[in-house]
Amino acid sequence: MAKLHPPGAPVAVQTTQPLDRALDYRAPPDGVADGAFVEVPLGPRLVLGVVWGEAAGDWPVEKLRGVARVLDVPPMDPAFRDFVERAAAYTLTPLPAMLRLALRAPGLGGAEGRRRVYRGGDGTPDRMTPAREKVLALLDERPDDVFALSELADLAGVSTGVVKGLLPSGAVQEIVRPRDADFPPLDASRPGKPLAEDQAAAADALRTGFAAGGYRTTLLRGVTGSGKTEVYLEAVAECLARGRQALVLLPEIALTAEFLTRVEARFGARPAEWHSGVTQAERRRTWKKAAEGQARLIVGARSALFLPFRELGLIVVDEEHDTSYKQEDGVLYSARDMAVLRASCEGAQVVLASATPSLESWANAEAGKYARLDLTSRFGDAVLPRLGTIDMRDADIPSGRWISPRLHDAITGRLAAGEQSLVFLNRRGYAPVTLCRACGQQIACRHCDARMVEHRFRRELMCHQCGETAPIPVACPSCGAEGKLAAVGPGVERMAEEVTGLFPEARVAVLSSDLFGSSRALKARVEEIAAGEADIIVGTQLVAKGHNFPHLTLVGVIDADLGLQGSDLRAAERTYQLMRQVSGRAGRAERPGEALLQTWQPEHPVIRAILSGDEEAFLREEAGQRRAAGVPPYGRMAGIVISDPEAGVAFDVGNALARRAAMLEDVGAEVYGPAPAPIARIRGRHRVRLLVKAPRQAPIQPALAAWVGAVEIPRSTRLSIDIDPQSFL
Ligand code: ADP
Ligand code: ZN
Numbered sequence: 001m002a003k004l005h006p007p008g009a010p011v012a013v014q015t016t017q018p019l020d021r022a023l024d025y026r027a028p029p030d031g032v033a034d035g036a037f038v039e040v041p042l043g044p045r046l047v048l049g050v051v052w053g054e055a056a057g058d059w060p061v062e063k064l065r066g067v068a069r070v071l072d073v074p075p076m077d078p079a080f081r082d083f084v085e086r087a088a089a090y091t092l093t094p095l096p097a098m099l100r101l102a103l104r105a106p107g108l109g110g111a112e113g114r115r116r117v118y119r120g121g122d123g124t125p126d127r128m129t130p131a132r133e134k135v136l137a138l139l140d141e142r143p144d145d146v147f148a149l150s151e152l153a154d155l156a157g158v159s160t161g162v163v164k165g166l167l168p169s170g171a172v173q174e175i176v177r178p179r180d181a182d183f184p185p186l187d188a189s190r191p192g193k194p195l196a197e198d199q200a201a202a203a204d205a206l207r208t209g210f211a212a213g214g215y216r217t218t219l220l221r222g223v224t225g226s227g228k229t230e231v232y233l234e235a236v237a238e239c240l241a242r243g244r245q246a247l248v249l250l251p252e253i254a255l256t257a258e259f260l261t262r263v264e265a266r267f268g269a270r271p272a273e274w275h276s277g278v279t280q281a282e283r284r285r286t287w288k289k290a291a292e293g294q295a296r297l298i299v300g301a302r303s304a305l306f307l308p309f310r311e312l313g314l315i316v317v318d319e320e321h322d323t324s325y326k327q328e329d330g331v332l333y334s335a336r337d338m339a340v341l342r343a344s345c346e347g348a349q350v351v352l353a354s355a356t357p358s359l360e361s362w363a364n365a366e367a368g369k370y371a372r373l374d375l376t377s378r379f380g381d382a383v384l385p386r387l388g389t390i391d392m393r394d395a396d397i398p399s400g401r402w403i404s405p406r407l408h409d410a411i412t413g414r415l416a417a418g419e420q421s422l423v424f425l426n427r428r429g430y431a432p433v434t435l436c437r438a439c440g441q442q443i444a445c446r447h448c449d450a451r452m453v454e455h456r457f458r459r460e461l462m463c464h465q466c467g468e469t470a471p472i473p474v475a476c477p478s479c480g481a482e483g484k485l486a487a488v489g490p491g492v493e494r495m496a497e498e499v500t501g502l503f504p505e506a507r508v509a510v511l512s513s514d515l516f517g518s519s520r521a522l523k524a525r526v527e528e529i530a531a532g533e534a535d536i537i538v539g540t541q542l543v544a545k546g547h548n549f550p551h552l553t554l555v556g557v558i559d560a561d562l563g564l565q566g567s568d569l570r571a572a573e574r575t576y577q578l579m580r581q582v583s584g585r586a587g588r589a590e591r592p593g594e595a596l597l598q599t600w601q602p603e604h605p606v607i608r609a610i611l612s613g614d615e616e617a618f619l620r621e622e623a624g625q626r627r628a629a630g631v632p633p634y635g636r637m638a639g640i641v642i643s644d645p646e647a648g649v650a651f652d653v654g655n656a657l658a659r660r661a662a663m664l665e666d667v668g669a670e671v672y673g674p675a676p677a678p679i680a681r682i683r684g685r686h687r688v689r690l691l692v693k694a695p696r697q698a699p700i701q702p703a704l705a706a707w708v709g710a711v712e713i714p715r716s717t718r719l720s721i722d723i724d725p726q727s728f729l
Pocket of ligand 1: 194195224228231548
C-alpha cells in the first residue's frame, strides 16, 4: 500500500506545468496517498499533478493551499515514478514534460459517471449538406467506433451543431453508456500453435526468464518469417498466466490489424490498443484500465511506454531496429532504450525482436548484458528468398526510366505465373527535384533549406521538412519561363507511372504513407493486397515493415544505393536492415521468393554483405569500425541543435558553447562544431549543430546540463539536446 499523508499534512505535488520544482500543498480532508493523481490550484487555475512525497517544508503549512481533488484512479506506482524521474534525467528533459507523457489520458480530470457518445445510425437525413456528408462519410469509414461529440465534429471538420442536426433522423445515434467498460478477458491457458523445435526452445528460454523473476532483456533474433511473433506470444502467455500485465510495442499502426487478429486467435479476445489512431474515449479507457490492472495486454506505439501499468511483467519491442522508435520532436527519447529502463525499474522482462537487430542491441548481447535467442530458418516449408544484384552500369535504359530489362523480365515472369511483384523505392512523391530547364533553378521551399517535392497524384509540390504545399506551377517561379519545368529523378509515384506503362494489363497498387487519408484506409488497402488484389505493388519503406503478402514472390529494389550516400554513421547499418527487410517480403508462403537489387556499385561492401546474408560477419565488421572511431554503441554522443530566425544569433550561441568546451573535459567529452546543420533552415529558423562525443560510460548528462546552463540563450533561440541521436540532419 502506498504511504498515506494524513489530512492537512504538507505534501509535494509534481505538476505538468513548466516549473523547476514540485510545489507544496496541504493534503485534503480524507488524506491523500503517495503517488495519487490530483488537481491543485495554481494561480487562478486548477492543474493536474501527482503527489510526489513529503513537502520540501520551506513554506509554513498555514500558508499552503489545499489539494483541490483526488482523482478516482489508483495512485502512480513508485516504480513508475522512479522510471519517469530516471527517463527525465537520462534524456535531459524537465520532469514536468516527462510527466506529461504519463498523464496523456484525455478527460482524466473530467467528471465520473455516465456519458454521451455518438456513432452512425440507420436513418437518412431529410436534407443533405456538404458538412453532413463529411460526418456520415467518417462514420461510414469507422463503423466500430464511438466518439465524443466534439471529437466527432473535429475529425469531420464541422461544428458540433452539424452532428446534433443529424440526430432526429437517426443518421447519427446518441448513446448514453457508463464510462470505461472492462476489456474482455484474455485466456492465457489456451494452447498456442504447435511450435517447431527452435521456436519451442526459444519460447522455453523466455518462460525460464519469468521463473527466474526480476529484470532481464532478451534479444530475439529471427530471420523474416521464422515465427518470432509466435514465440513472443508464448512469453506474453506466460506473463499473463503469472498475473502480470504485458505491453507489445509495434513500430507502425498499419501493422496492428494483422497483429490484433493473431492475438485474438491466441487468447480469445482482442487486447487494448494505444496509438494515435484510437479515439479519445478508447484512449482514456485504456489508460484507466491499465492503471487498475484490468487491461492485461496492451498493444501500442512508443508512447504506450508511459501508461500507468500496475504490475508490468513484460515489454516486447517488435522490429526493435526500427527508427520510428526514436521520438524526434518534443521529448527526444528512444522507446527501445526507455523500454529497457522501465523494465529494470519494474523488475520486468524485455523481448527485443528483429530480423535485423540494431548494432546497439547486438553489441549489448555480445557484451552479455542481454540474453540472445536465434531463429535461423523460416517456419514450415517457406525458404528465404534468393538475392541477386542487377548492375546498372550495364543496363540499357532510356533516360527518365529506371526499371532495367532484367527486372522487367522477372516481373513479366511473375505476371504469367499469377504471382505478385513488389517494386521498391524508398522515396515518396513523383520526383525529388523540379528543375527549370531555362534558368537552371530548382524549386525550393520558402521556409526551409529543402527542395519542394512533386506529388503528382495530389497535384501539388510539398516540402518534406515543414509540410508546406503549393500548386504545381506552369511558369518557373525564378525566371518566369513557361513549359520549362522538368521532373528530375524518381519517386514512388513516378515508378508507378513507369510500371503502368510497361505492364498496361497489370493491376498496380501504390503504397506510400502520404497517399492514404487515414490509417484505416491504409489498413484496408494492405488487406486487399494481401488477399491478392494487385499484381504489382509499388511501395516505399511502408511495405518493408512486417506485412505478410503471401502471393508476393519477387522484390525489385530500384535503387539499392540510395541510403549509402549520406554521411550518417548508421548509413551502412540502415541500408543493410532495409534491404534485408524488404527482400524478406518475398516468398513468405509456399512459393520461393527472389529479390533483385538494382545498384551502380555491386562490389560495395554493404551490397556484398546484403547478398551474402552473413549478418554476424556484417555486424562484426561494422562494430569494429565503430569501435575504432569511438562512436555508438562504443562511444556516447549528444547532438545539440540551436535554431533562431537569425543565423548570426544561432551561431553566437553555438560559439559561446564551443568556447566553454573545457567544462566537458572532466567527463572526457569533446565538442565538435558549431556548423550549419545539413538542413540549415527549417520553418524559417536557421539551424546550427554541435556534436558532443564521449566515452561509453561517461556520465555526460549532468556535465551537459551545466555546460548549456552556463550560456545565455536569447528568447528567440531554441536549443535542443538529443542524447544518443539517431538523426544528424
Ligand atoms: P516473423 O515475426 O519472424 O516474421 P511470424 O511469427 O509472422 O514470423 O511467422 C511467419 C508465418 O509463419 C506466419 O504466417 C505465422 O502464422 C506462421 N507460423 C510461424 N510459426 C508457426 C507455427 N509454429 N505454427 C503455425 N504457423 C506458424
Ligand atoms: Zn519547408
